[in-house]
Amino acid sequence: MMYFVMAARMRVMDPNLSKVPVKDLQARILDIYESLDREIAAAAPVCKASGRCCRFAEYDHTLFLSHAEAELLTSVGLPQDSTINADTCPFQIDGLCTARERRPLGCRVYFCDPNYEGVGERLSEKYIARLKQAHQETETPWHYAPLVIHLRAYVEGGGGA
Numbered sequence: 479m480m481y482f483v484m485a486a487r488m489r490v491m492d493p494n495l496s497k498v499p500v501k502d503l504q505a506r507i508l509d510i511y512e513s514l515d516r517e518i519a520a521a522a523p524v525c526k527a528s529g530r531c532c533r534f535a536e537y538d539h540t541l542f543l544s545h546a547e548a549e550l551l552t553s554v555g556l557p558q559d560s561t562i563n564a565d566t567c568p569f570q571i572d573g574l575c576t577a578r579e580r581r582p583l584g585c586r587v588y589f590c591d592p593n594y595e596g597v598g599e600r601l602s603e604k605y606i607a608r609l610k611q612a613h614q615e616t617e618t619p620w621h622y623a624p625l626v627i628h629l630r631a632y633v634e635g636g637g638g639a
């Protein structure tokens with residue numbers, strides 16, 4: 479099974495981040511996503527909008543994200559009539575992501591382009607370290623788990639479509 483990001487590769491920390499004043503974690507996460515997106519744009523991978531990155535069972539992968547990333551992703555709720563399972567992402571509708579600004583790191587680094595091979599792994603390692611550091615500095619539990627776990631907890635906690 480392939481994973482969007484590998485839990486065992488999260489040890490590198492950016493020493494500059496410890497000098498950044500602690501601010502709201504979600505704002506920090508969005509800043510980190512913005513930096514990541516800039517690096518991805520520089521690598522210029524091709525996306526043919528196949529939607530395969532969001533159809534987990536069909537393409538044998540699992541999207542992992544932290545609890546705080548899941549909170550950001552669900553901050554405006556789930557799409558209407560969402561089905562929560564491990565097979566696919568409820569935010570994908572008609573082959574497109576409906577949570578593009580809030581989508582987690584694991585989605586941002588994933589591309590099918592063979593010329594991008596190795597870049598996604600390197601960027602995952604670098605930016606997961608930054609996310610972990612932001613969690614630590616805001617004393618927020620990391621709680622890194624598959625999307626379906628976070629979404630079930632969200633629905634059980636009263637969130638929903």
Ligand code: SF4
Nearest residue numbers: 532567569570575585
């Ligand atoms: S959040 Fe968007 S990009 Fe990520 S798996 Fe869901 S639909 Fe796909």
